[in-house]
Every structure is written in structure tokens, then in C-alpha cells.
Amino acid sequence: MMTAPSSTHRSRTIVYFICWLSLIADGYDLYVYGTTLPALIGQEPFNVTAAQAGTVGSLALVGMLAGSLVVGMLTDKLGRRKILIGSVLLFSSFMLVCAFSPTWEIFAAARFVACFGVGGLLPTAVALANEFAVPEKKSLTLGIVLTGPALGTIAASLSSMLLIETYSFRPVYALGSFGFIAAALAWKYLPESPAFLTTVGRAAQAEKIFTAYGLASPDAAVRTSNSSVAASPTRQLFGAAFGARSLRIWLVTLLSMLTMFGVSTWLPQIMRNAGYGLGSSVSFLLAYSVGAMLGTVLASLASQRLGVKPLIVTGFVTAAAALMLMTSNPPTALMMLLVALTGFGGMGTQNQINDYIAQFYPTSMRATGLGWALAIGRLGAIAGPTYGALIIATGTGVAGAAIAFAIPAIFGAIMMLTLPRVSPARGLANDSSSASAPLPASKQS
Template structure:
């Protein structure tokens, strides 16, 4: 191929992933932003208990989506999975907006979260592979602001529309992801590592040349591991860190989904109006955006692990301070810090996992970590519903959510990755070894 061939822009790949994750974040976190308008006699007679159950049921869909896609993406390819997941959850959001009953709403919410569960690991795997070797953390961090920005947009949409027009237009906006589908299908390239792993070396070489990636050599081509990708994750030197990463992700997502689902309603029970209650979720989301950008810049120098520990500690400290019931302005600041320690920390965990596993099993590794983590996400809304029903207001809820953050930080501190197993693919610039991310 001619050396004068004009290279395609890597920015296009990252923007497609970012916009996909923005839609992902909006569709995922809009539920918490609209709960103050859903709970009550109108429109469906929703109680806190049934709201918590639907929140958890939807996250079962996300768990299944992560499991299915986390396995299939290393078999079917990143591009088809990305586009399919985006289309699925966007259509389901439109169906939620038109739902005639709470049961129908819950069913389509389940479908939407199934699609959401499949997009994140695919987008992270693509971003990590196409990012320049010396800028992986900062590039991935920038792309991972997408879900947090989506949460901000969901909060703003709810603030603007929930009181005056109800929940339906807020969910209808979530269908805007359909606008990205044809563009992503046409412009998003397939992963070279997937193409190499499936024996399509010439096609992989064309993608590498088109985007200026370091060409794979015979010693760095990622062949499909012996057995299933999941077996690779649970064998040799990968087993212990994989299990620990699953536990860390579980605790992180329990905190995130418990707080993001119930923060507006908890603040409403503390005497704040609907608009003011949702504004605390907005502060939480903004803290996640700013925190992710700053943390990814630091992570480029230090690696993601110190940022994960710092994030967990920040979330726990902010939540414990919120338990003292300070003035509203202080709570807003603490919510922003908790946002960095929640969503921002999970983004750094995703960065760590993406750099830990070789490209041949990267999407599977991230997909399974997120799938196991969804157990915590499923528990979070139900845990929050119990706290709301139990009473005690902000102090009890904030303290209860600080506990899993503290445990998650302790586990990350104790994580000592083993050496990369000799049976797996050897590390390359595209996939740092375990020691690189320690």
C-alpha cells in the first residue's frame, strides 16, 4: 500500500464511540432522574418498592447483555455488536416513552438495559485498540466521559420536562441514538485484533494502514486463545486478578446505581422539591465528567490503579460527610465529589481492565467484569429502596452507600496482578501487560 495514502482520522472512531456512550449513559441513568415523577399515584401508581424492583430488573437485562455481548464480541466482531446494541436500546427507549402501563414500561426498560450492557465493553475495546500507545489512558478517559455527559443531559432533560410534561418526552429523547446507527455502520472500522484472531490478516492490514496503527507482526498477531476467551480469563496467572476485578467492579456499580437511582428521591424525602432533587443528580454527573477528564490525564503518568483507589476513597468520604446533613450548597459539592468517586472511578476501572488483558480477550474480559459487576448494580436500586422505606433520610442512606466504596478501595489496594501467562498472547504496545497497569 502506498505510503502517500491519506490516513483516515482516528478522531472519527473516538467520536462515534463517545456519542454511542453518551446515548448509553442517557438511557441508563434517565431512570433515576425521572423517579420523582414516576413514584406516586400518577401516572402508574408506582411505590418506592416497585420502583426499586423495576430498577433492579432492568439491570438484570444489563447483566445479561454484558454476558452475551462480552462473549460474542470476540467472536462476531466489535462493529456489528456496537451498532446492534445502539439500535436495540434506542428503539426500546422510544417504546418506554409510549408505554401504556407500568408492566409494559418495565418490560421495555429491561430490553433497553440489555442493549446498554453490550455497548460499553465494545466501545472501550475499540477505543483502546485505536488509541496511540502513549496516549491510551487519556484517550480512553476522554471517550469515557460519554456516559457521564449522557447523565448530565438526562438530568437537564428531566429538569426541563418532568414537572411540566411528565416522563414520556424525557424517554423519547433517548431514542436519538438511532440517528447515529447508519453513520456508525458506515464509518466505524472493524477491530484489527479481531480480524487477525479470525485469520483475516490482509483485511486487518488494510485497517492498520488506513488508520496509521502499528502493523502487527508474526510475534504480536493476536490469535484466538485455546478454548473459550472466558477460560483464558480464569486460567493461570489471570485467575486471581480476574476474580478480584470482578469484586471491585461489583462494589463500584452497587454504589453508582444505588446513588444515581435514589439520590433525587432521597433528597425529595428530605424536603427538597422535584427540581432541586434532580439538580443534586446533575451535580453528581458533572463531578463524574470533570473527574474523569482530570483522572485520565493523571492516569497517563501514574497508571489507573492509584486513581481507582483515590476515587473510591473520595466517594466514601463525600458520602460520609453528606450523612452529617450539611446545608444544600455543601451537599451539592459533596454530590459532585461522589460523582467523581462513582462514575469517574468506574471509568478508571474500565481503563485498568482494558490495559490488563491482551486484545484477543479484552472485550470478553471487560464484558464479564461488567456482567459480574451488574450483580452489584442490580442490588443497588433495591438496597436504596430498602433505605428509603426504612427511613433515616440522607444520613442513613449516605452512610450505607459509603460502605461498599470503602471495601472496593481496599480490594483495589490489595490487587497484585500476576505475570501474564505464557499461554496467552504476548503483550504489545496495543495491550500493556499486567505489570504495566499495576
């Protein structure tokens, strides 16, 4: 049965806005560490070394891995709304702990817990936004929602540029608690996922939400299929229909996150070592974030016509090319442009990968699929800061770091070429790489 559109339907914009605002807080809290590294390394009160900072950066991302995996699976069992609110409350609370930490050890532990919450938010927010989006505009909707992390990074960069030289790092972390606003809005206005309600047998409640928001209500056959998949979404993830492709998606995500987190964590410090001042070195991360945000929107518009896969490949190639061009030590203005292109190919490409994954898996296992992909991808994120620290230790400067991070981007493009296309309205497209395994009925819708 299809729910007919009506002017009395509630606007879906509130769902997108809450997911977007939550992801802004997510991006701020995640990337603020990189923006404050120049105020932490060798500075009071902690006086940490680059190696210690790299270790804590990687350990915090272990928390993200655990959050992506654990919370991603819980979302398909407990519901999207509770998990989103809980994740935002968790990382916002521990950002305050970071702000007032008396010792490096407490700061490091707080970063770990905060990143656990950050890791759990993205699969949930993407799954919700995807479910409420108009089928023909899924990529555009997700693209706009996924500008949230990049906007959060811009906010973190601006906060650091304005505050750390005078007030050090503490107020920058305290500002990260603005996620409490998103949690309050979600508590009051965010509906539960009707697809989740359907799979747990609360069909009447799901139907009310389908009707209230003008969503297409699945017929009985689709509901039965979704229920059977949702009974064991993790087992379905490793089944014949998805297993081999899931492994390749994980590898693409891992390579993307290694590049993205390595560059975003160490970019200010690399530029500081290259002779730029504290404020101007952070401005490169601002350029990176602007490139990521604009790139996400433009790529999402293009993917409505071309599909997500070509934009992911283009993003990887753009990042690799921009990084290689940095080795020529160009003027500052051109370096800023190359950093912005790297942002498009780094964070912007990861946003497109999230879109691809959301379209690849059916609704009943979407958060689990996203959670597993992001959890495996976090292995690359964990390696990124340590990888960057090792490159910095070689003393090869901007050129050495650029080459080091261009390599995984190249391999990411190659691996993405082996995956099938997806369509926002139809799931997997009919191409040679999707013909090898049958899809469940829910995947064909």
C-alpha cells in the first residue's frame, strides 16, 4: 500500500535538520583534536610529545571503531531515535570532561569515550535521513545532511584560530558540548524509524509515522521480507548476497579513512613545521573542511545524475592528485586550493561512501551495514594519526606526508572500481559486478 501525499503531512525537514545538527556536533568533537594539537604538543599544562599525541589520537579512534560496530548493531535492535540521542549526549558530556581534565591521562580517557559516542552517531543519522528522504533525491538529501561533519570541522578550526593563542585548548573543547541542543531537539521532535517499528512488530505505530510524514508504506510481502532480514542483520551481512561485496566496501572505507584522518589530524602540525604560524597553520584545516563541505554538496548533485560510484572514484583521484602537487612546494594561495581539493577527496569522498553504503543495503539492515563498514574503516582511521606521526618523524616535511597519504587514495580508487553501481530508487544497478549474486527481494525496491 502507498500513502498518498497530502499537504497536511508533517515536514521531513525536521528529521534532516536534527540529523544534520547532530553531525555538525559530531564533526566538531571528532576533528577538534587535530585543530588543538599545536596547543597540546610541547605546551602547558600537558607538554606531550608528537608520539604521545599520535597514540592518543589513534586510541580515541579505537573508541570510534567500537562505537561504530556496537551502536550500529544496536540501532537495528533498539531503534534509531534512542541511539541518536544517547550518542549525542555521550560525546557532548565527555567533551566537557576534556575541557576540564587536570591530567593528560584523564584527557585521553575522555577522548576515548567521546569518540565511542561519535562512532555510534553516523550510522544512525545516515540510516534515518536515508529512510525519510524522497527516493529520487536520496543522494542530494544525504549529501546535504553529510555536510554536517565538514561544518563541524570548520567550526572547530575557527574556534581554535580565535581561542587557542589566547586561552589555550580548554574553551575549544567546552564549546563542543553544543551537541546538547541537538539532543534536546531530537528528544522533542525526532520520530522513530517506521521501518524499525515494522520489523519489531509495532506495525500500527509504524503506519502512523508513514502516514504523518507521507512516506511510502510497504506492502505485506515487503514487510515480511524486511522482518526476516532484520531478525539477523549481521548474519545477512555475511551471507551470499552481500558478503564478498561487503568486504570490498570495508576495504574502500578503510583506505578512505586512513587518508582522511591522517591528513585532518596532522595537517595543522605539518604546516606549523613547514614554517607557518599557529593561526595560519590551523587555517589549512579550515580550507580542507570548506573543500569537503562544498565537494560533498557538488558531488551529491552530480551523483543524482551519474550515480554515487563515479563520484567516489573521482574523489579518490582528486585527493591523490592534489597531494602529489603539494610536493612541488607551491605558493600559499595554491597550497590552500590543493588542501581544499584534498578535503573534497578526503572527507567529501567518505561522505559519498556513506551514501553508497546506505543505498547498497536494505532498510532493515542499513544501520548494521553502515556500522560494520565504518567500524572496519576505523582501522584506517586508527592507523592514520600514527602513520602521520611516523612520516613527520622522518623529517621529509610536506612532500613526504603528501606522498604518504596519496598512496592509499590511489588504492581506494582502484578498489572502488570493482564494486557495482547503486541507484537511490532501485538499489544495485544491473552491471557486470552485480550479476554474480542474487539479491533479496527488499534490495530490488
